[in-house]
Amino acid sequence: MSLSACSRLVLAAAALWVVGCQGERTQSALHPAGPAAARIATLSWWMIGVFTAVFVLVLVLLAVALLRRTERTMAPPLGKTGFIVGGGIIFPVVVLTPLYIYSLETSAALRMPKDAFTIRVVGHQWWWEVRYPEQDIVTANELHIPAGRAVRLELASADVIHSFWVPELHGKRDMIPGLELEFWIQADKPGVYRGQCAEYCGRQHANMGFYVIALPPDEFDAWVAEKQRIGPLDKAEKTPAGLNIFMKAGCATCHAIRGTPADGKKGPDLTHIGSRRSLGAAKLANTRGHLAGWIGDPQAIKPGVLMPRTFLLADDLMTLVDYLEGLR
């Protein structure tokens, strides 16, 4: 292969990269939004830069080797042994030793900061259970966190191995049944960051996303206060029609709505479903139409999902949707 072909390829690759960087990016490790991800991104750019240089250097050597003409007995530069020892041993050692030390330093900086805010996340096939143990809040598929503060994550799994990954905030950590693992994330600024399961966990591994919503501290406190307020079923008030349908259709076998008799454990807690961003673990935006469609036939949207189809009359379905949308 000629040198020009190589350089063309490298240029094409670089162009591809640049074009990509200008596109949308809501799940990118190269666009960090927190201190951990930022450290890793800096390390990444260093490695990308240094190794691109190493790669080009090797290709240049190869090209020169092929294009020169010398005697059969002529040694490469530095002599036969020198070329191999220099290029194959000394060169990697010189490049990799500082890199290794730098990576240790980065690892040390990635240890969890003290007095972090704790959230427990449990992986399920194929959604995320999110618990605030101290605040007594249970939700699913989205983590509200205070911006600018480290969040300690207790990671566990209810079935198979999953992996928690929000690329803009940190790397990933597995959730392994039988083990309790710890991890942490932090968002510098308020915003919405998308995450996704990174360990193959069965049929719908592809559709196991979630959002991390970082709020300014005061808004976060307000959010906590709001979510702690569970609308207890007022004895005097009539049971909402939607809840009756919910109970009759068997939804409560799997789903809980706190403050009501619905206390299923298998599926996501729906106490605040109306205020969530997405349905089906970041599969659909949480709109009225999507919610109705999801209840009617989740299998069409997320084949293999553990929620069965629900057979309801159109009016009942709309009543149920009204009720669920009101759970905010």
Add this chain to the structure above:
Amino acid sequence: MNDAALPSPAEDRQSPAEPAPPVSKEQQERFFETWNEPSGFPGRLATVDNIRIGVQYIVTAFTFFLVAGAFALAMRVQLAVPENTFLGPDVYNRMFTMHGTTMMYLFAVPFMEGLAALFLPFMLGTRDLAYPRLTALSYWVFLFSGLIFYSGFLFDMVADIGWFAYTPLSAPAFAEAGAIDFWLVGLGAAELAGIAAGAELTISILKLRAPGMSLNRLPLYAWAWLATAVMIVFAFTTLFIATVLLELDHAVGTHFFNDAKGGNHLLWQHLFWFFGHPEVYIIFLPATGLVSMIVTASARRIIGYRFIAVAILLTGFLSFGLWVHHMYTTGLPELSLYFFAGASLMIAIASGIQIFAWIGSLWGQRPKWDTPLLYVLGFIFIFVLGGLTGVMVAIVPFDWQVHDSFFLVAHFHYVLIGGAVLPMLAAVHYWAPKLSGRMPSERLGKWGFWLVFLGFNAAFFPMHIMGLYGMPRRVYTYSEGLGLEGYNIVSTVGAFVLAAGFLLFTFNILWSLRWGADAPKNPWGADSLEWSFESAPQVLYPRIPVVTSRHPLWQEQADGGEPPIEPPRQDPDTPAYHRLTEILDHRPTDWRATLVVDAVTAQPQAIARMAGPSYMPLVTATGIMVFTVATIARLYALAGVGVVIAAAGIIAWLWPNRKELDLMRQSTLPQETGLPIFTTGSKSLGWMGMLFLIAVLGWCFSTLVYTYFYLRLYSSEWPQGGVAAPDPLWPACIYLLLVLAAAALGGGWRSFRAGHKGKFQLGLVAACFAATAFLGLHVPHLLSLPFTPQSSAYGSAFFTLSWAVDVAVLVGLGIAATGLLRSWPNDEDWRLLLALHAQIAAHYWCFAAVAAAVAFATLYLSPYVI
């Protein structure tokens, strides 16, 4: 090594006497008749010829490659655009599972093994591989393993758990019953085939070489395989045990991978990656050997031969210290991660040495731009890039981001396609003329190369970026708006260009078989022995060559009349070697044999009989197949039938052929050459094979002991389930029987060497008795224990290790009993005929006693100590 004091009549004659008579026409015909392989159906099924089996291996593996490649194209179509519905999640997940499984287990390793079975004897200057029937068995088991994997499609039971089969997704609680069984037993069979090939190749490289081809003259391809074959033993055996444990969970109800009963999911990951990481180098190292051969031929030199050999060994060694870098995200202690990261970086040095030796060899040599060289240059380009991203993923924090993302998919396709498939294509183009006698087209070859090279980079380079942009691997679809659309479409187009390149390459080779130009003896000006004879050979080396240099052919004048590249030289022993090979020219005529040499110096040591065609490898493989299929169907009676068929096949295969033995005894070759025919110790291929079997079984035991202690380490209570640790006193008495058996056989071997047949037989009888008594007492003891394999992971580990002892004892009983049977006839040459069997029995039982002692200490003493 333990050489027997054998009554070899020629031992005192150091040098052969008069020169041998010239080879007569009749002698040649008889020689070829002896080596003639059966043709047609069903005769062909009995073939043991390394050329035929090598070609079968390669063609079968390449067929699997095309199938798995088609899966890849279907997956790329599905991922071309977001939210695509071309394939649903079920089909997609099965496809990526079968793609990875097929590529790793049914294509990459078998293809490499096929190339090695085919060409190593060519390069080493021997007439066949060490155990021709084992080569055949290995092929049949490999073919059957592929058929088992794929027969899942007939029953709509195809695994969707990935090639890595992480528990608990692959454990009984979550995996689809049936599908996982097809996958597990198919994999188990594939590993057996691999281990058999590993034994074969290691011992062939060590013991079957042209006289004078000392270790420092070994072709680099053979060096690469020497390291690889040893790695196969440890890596494949580990995975074999892992698959057995997981299959036990499914079939028997053990709890190795059930966290509710004390099992541990990280145990699977440790065992799997202890195999999985070396696996990558098992594929890659032979490829570097191929590259070294082609670079040598192109550059007319290779610099840093010793550096390359050391780098190969270093890679092999280090590859076993890297497995945890696949587990950085599982929350292991930080310090251990740093250790494995450091070890991973050292691989860069081993690879760097090879890369710079190749570049340095090419420096200024103006090689001809033939297709094989193009593939080698493409290899260097792609592999260096993949190696550098490999260093990146070995860095812990970076890996936390890209682990299980498309960045990894990009990385390992760069390493595996660039590092192994491109050299394979180079090798096929390079060596096909030797087999077919026809040259592939250079023009088509170059077109094929550019399609492969450009298509590959277009398909896989964008995946790096996808991964960094947050696309996890093993997803059947992805959302819009993540910035992934452009990269995915480029990747899909690239995949089709790559596929076109593969097809064009295949077409070129097929075309050349019929229409290619006639191939000269040495079309590439190479240095190694396979280019010394006319293409399309039927029988290898009627006259065994003598080697005096690292580049034997470069001492000869080239076809064009150019002077030799290297001045011819002679060692002090060379004339004697020439006299020896002259005597062995087209001989022995009535039984197959080749020369055994010293592993280091390649001095001739013995004449080894080679087994001829036989249906028994196929029968044995069929028995294994029946066993595995019956296991899938849970028909345990039928599984027993399979075991019986396999055992009968092995015994019939090994049973000495009386007529052949008589010919061997009457042979005058020992007198003429001074080399023995009946041998023991390191001169004997049989003893070397036993050593290998002991290594494999020993590693099985080690893996089971590791499993026991791993479970122990992560358990809050031990023994689990509130049972008391078993009392060691009575088991100690039972296990002592095995020490007695080993002592009896050790004594028997000593009596044998002293010439006391009666005492030798007494030793065999005592050993058989002790072994039978052990089994008779051990089984009731196991049944009397207050726990079962199904009560907890502790019970599972306890019983599995105990069963392993039983299996080892059964094998030993078989060896001792057949020895007794064979010692029965009153034959005056009994010492000649039985020596190897007696030695093997003694050494095997020595191993069995040690293994049993370790098992005993683990099971009965450790709970009291730790």
